[in-house]
Amino acid sequence: MNILGLAAIFIAASIIGYKLISKVPSLLHTPLMSGMNALSGVTVAGALVATTLAVSLHSQLLGVIAIVLAMINVAGGFLVTHRMLKMFKGK
Amino acid sequence: MIASVFNMTTLFLICGILLGIRLMSSPRTAKFGNLLGALCILGGIALTLIVNDIVSRELLWISMIIGASIGYIFALKVAMTQMPQLVALLNGFGGAASAIVAIITMIANPANLSSSTRFTAVLALAVGSVTFSGSMVAAAKLDRRISHLPVILKGHMCLSILLLVIIAGLIVTETLIAPGAVIWIVILAAALIFGIIMSIRIGGADMPITISLLNSLSGLAASIAGFAIGNPLLVAVGAIVGSAGLFLTQIMCQAMNRRLMQILTGREVSVAAAQKEVTLEDESSPEEVITSEPVQRSNQLSNEDLAAGILRQASRIIIVPGYGMALGQAQHQVKAIFDKLQQRGKEVLFGIHLVAGRMPGHMSLLLVEAGVPFDKLVQMKDANQKFSSCDVVLIVGANDIVNPAANTAEGTPIYGMPILNVTEAEHVIVCNMDTSPGYAGVGNPLYQDSETITLLLGNAADTLGSLMQKLD
Numbered sequence: 164m165n166i167l168g169l170a171a172i173f174i175a176a177s178i179i180g181y182k183l184i185s186k187v188p189s190l191l192h193t194p195l196m197s198g199m200n201a202l203s204g205v206t207v208a209g210a211l212v213a214t215t216l217a218v219s220l221h222s223q224l225l226g227v228i229a230i231v232l233a234m235i236n237v238a239g240g241f242l243v244t245h246r247m248l249k250m251f252k253g254k
Numbered sequence: 255m256i257a258s259v260f261n262m263t264t265l266f267l268i269c270g271i272l273l274g275i276r277l278m279s280s281p282r283t284a285k286f287g288n289l290l291g292a293l294c295i296l297g298g299i300a301l302t303l304i305v306n307d308i309v310s311r312e313l314l315w316i317s318m319i320i321g322a323s324i325g326y327i328f329a330l331k332v333a334m335t336q337m338p339q340l341v342a343l344l345n346g347f348g349g350a351a352s353a354i355v356a357i358i359t360m361i362a363n364p365a366n367l368s369s370s371t372r373f374t375a376v377l378a379l380a381v382g383s384v385t386f387s388g389s390m391v392a393a394a395k396l397d398r399r400i401s402h403l404p405v406i407l408k409g410h411m412c413l414s415i416l417l418l419v420i421i422a423g424l425i426v427t428e429t430l431i432a433p434g435a436v437i438w439i440v441i442l443a444a445a446l447i448f449g450i451i452m453s454i455r456i457g458g459a460d461m462p463i464t465i466s467l468l469n470s471l472s473g474l475a476a477s478i479a480g481f482a483i484g485n486p487l488l489v490a491v492g493a494i495v496g497s498a499g500l501f502l503t504q505i506m507c508q509a510m511n512r513r514l515m516q517i518l519t520g521r522e523v524s525v526a527a528a529q530k531e532v533t534l535e536d537e538s539s540p541e542e543v544i545t546s547e548p549v550q551r552s553n554q555l556s557n558e559d560l561a562a563g564i565l566r567q568a569s570r571i572i573i574v575p576g577y578g579m580a581l582g583q584a585q586h587q588v589k590a591i592f593d594k595l596q597q598r599g600k601e602v603l604f605g606i607h608l609v610a611g612r613m614p615g616h617m618s619l620l621l622v623e624a625g626v627p628f629d630k631l632v633q634m635k636d637a638n639q640k641f642s643s644c645d646v647v648l649i650v651g652a653n654d655i656v657n658p659a660a661n662t663a664e665g666t667p668i669y670g671m672p673i674l675n676v677t678e679a680e681h682v683i684v685c686n687m688d689t690s691p692g693y694a695g696v697g698n699p700l701y702q703d704s705e706t707i708t709l710l711l712g713n714a715a716d717t718l719g720s721l722m723q724k725l726d
Contacts, residue, residue: 164261164486166370172268172486173477173493179272180494184501186279189608189633192502192615195278196469197341198288199498202271203348203469205295205491206476207318208302209483210351213358214317215308222358227317229354232347234321235328240344241292242329243337248288250334250622251281253629 194247201240207233260305261486267301268490270294275494281628298487334623335580338613342393342465345472349385352378352475352492353442359482360438373429374481379438380421380445382475387449389468395453396461396612404457411519417448452518459577459654459693460517461612463506467514470499502614509608509634511660511671558717561683561708562724568645568681571595572637574605574674575617578651578687584714588650589624591718594725603630605637605647605674607655634674641678649676649684649700651714653692658699668694676700685710685717 187195210233214226271294277287299318303309332340356378360367367375394400407413421444428437456464473495480488507514565571573592579585595602604626610617618631632640641647649656652674660671671694676682682700688711689701703709710717 164484166481169481169484169486169489172490173481176268176490176493177497180275181497181501183272183275183279184494184498187275188279188281189505189606189615190618190628190631191278191281191284192608193337193341193613193619194284194288194615195498196465196502196614197337197344198275198278198291199469199473199495200341200344200348202291202295202491203345203472203476203495204351205298205488206348206352206355206479207321208298209355209476209479209485209488210358211299211302211308211314211318212306212483212485213355213362214314215306215311216362217358218362222361223313225354226358227313229351229358230314230317231321231324232354233351234318235325236344236348236351237292237295238322238325239328239340240325241288241295242326243332243340244288245285245292246329247334247337247619248281248285250619251284251628252622253282253627 191248191251194244197240197247198244201237201244204233204236204240207237256305260301263297263301264487264490267294267297267487270297271491271494275498295491298491301487334619335583336397337619338461338465338611338616339393339396341613342389342396342468345465345468346386346389346393348472349382349389349468349475351382352472352479353382353386355479356382356482357438361435364433367433369429371482372433373425374478376425376428376438376441378475378478378482380425380441381471381478383442383445384449384452385468385471385475387446388453388464388471389449391450391453392456392461392464392468402457402461405454407451407455410451410455414448414451414519417444417451420444421448456517457693459609459612460510460512462609462614462616463503463510463512463514463517465613466499466502466506468499470496470503473497473499506609506614509672511668557703557708557710558721558724561710562721564646564681564683564708565595565648565721565725566598568600570601570644571646571648572603572605572632572640572644572676572679573648573650574607574652574656574676575621575650576607576610576652576655577612577616578653578714580611580616580620580651582651582687582714584650584718585620585624587715587718587722588621589626591648591722591725592626592630594722603632603637603640605634605641605676606631607634607652607674610652610655634672638675641675644679646681646683647676647679649682649686650718651686653686653698654694654696656698656700657692657694657696659696663696666694666696668696677706681706681708683708683710685714685721687711687713
């Protein structure tokens with residue numbers, strides 16, 4: 164995808180995301196934040212491709228570190244968000 | 255063909271994530287929203303593996319399993335009180351991963367990279383590295399491994415600006431003039447140092463803003479890395495996270511009456527003005543309060559009886575928690591008092607300030623964990639309408655967020671900050687550690703016994719525990 168297409172996606176996602184996030188009540192700000200945190204682990208998709216393309220051992224090692232860190236982010240983030248949201252009970 | 259399938263699936267996943275966020279707008283549906291988000295990210299990983307035909311690479315699977323297992327352990331082991339530091343830590347990992355993706359992209363194919371790819375890659379490297387080091391410092395502060403007080407170096411501001419100029423200059427140099435590994439390393443180092451000095455000068459109570467900002471940066475880093483590798487999923491999801499962090503940063507700043515730049519560049523406290531205003535408000539000087547500690551102690555007994563009596567007679571009560579509740583681990587005692595008062599047919603609500611605690615939503619999280627139903631948690635705007643018709647406000651470990659000086663003491667750092675107007679209630683009971691000023695450094699006129707204010711000093715958990723006994 165060319166850079167203009169990506170820029171359009173960036174702008175659209177920012178605006179729609181902002182609109183939706185501003186509807187989240189402050190009650191849920193902590194889970195929102197940890198959930199968003201988990202989403203930023205999406206960079207694992209980039210790390211997977213980059214690691215495969217990596218030729219030198221150094222790059223591969225870096226790739227492995229990136230995958231591990233991003234997966235900690237994804238798994239840890241979503242699970243801990245789930246743990247928190249389970250506690251929100253009404254009357 | 256494959257490209258269009260990839261793009262359609264990516265679009266589908268992005269919509270799924272947005273729908274998930276939409277579901278986060280209510281506590282009843284938020285859990286499904288989070289699960290949907292998790293499924294979409296899993297889908298994104300699967301799509302990446304399939305489209306690039308790398309499903310069979312064992313190294314990738316092993317790395318993913320290691321990472322997921324560590325994340326799993328983190329998520330299960332962490333106590334709710336440690337949530338701020340976990341969020342900061344995970345933010346940092348996300349930033350680091352994005353920075354590394356950028357580095358590998360540049361190393362893998364240095365000759366054939368277009369200048370736009372190189373530009374986005376070095377930018378992702380810079381933003382990701384700032385996120386990483388800034389988050390690590392924030393996590394260490396929140397975990398009390400290092401002092402939570404702001405650390406200000408000599409020429410802090412100049413150093414920050416210098417580093418930013420170096421980073422910006424090198425990004426331009428790398429893109430337009432001389433690409434090369436040496437420049438990447440210098441950018442990496444400068445960005446790491448910038449992250450550290452950005453975070454160390456931010457104090458404890460400004461942490462909600464810092465974490466929000468770092469959250470935003472971690473998303474931005476992923477998004478820019480997405481540009482570098484031409485991946486629309488990274489670009490979109492990173493952008494969503496970036497705007498989420500930005501939104502939180504904005505509302506936290508509003509709730510603290512601060513500008514983001516003020517926090518990043520350090521507060522300009524006019525201490526003299528603050529003190530002057532406070533003495534107008536508050537007759538007793540801080541020294542007097544400290545030396546009168548033993549007298550306070552004997553007073554405290556009668557104050558506790560007094561407070562218990564007031565609570566017994568009240569019919570509408572609002573509890574206002576602050577960071578002191580989290581610090582003293584008093585949320586369970588608060589819940590016990592809440593239950594007792596409710597059993598006696600009283601209407602009990604919680605007034606929650608946006609920035610109470612060390613991260614957005616901190617107070618709500620602790621109270622909900624202690625078992626308080628979420629519909630009893632009232633946000634500032636609604637709470638402020640209820641104070642005038644309420645008999646007693648019970649403050650637990652809150653200071654700046656209820657300090658009436660914010661409405662009156664012009665020239666002090668908190669002047670103009672939206673607060674919970676607890677003095678509109680008929681009576682205020684204050685359970686705080688001591689009467690020293692809060693983070694903003696402005697004395698609190700509430701910390702004085704009077705006809706309408708009862709002071710209970712000491713560890714909130716202990717104070718509430720004995721208050722409980724008196725209520726029997």
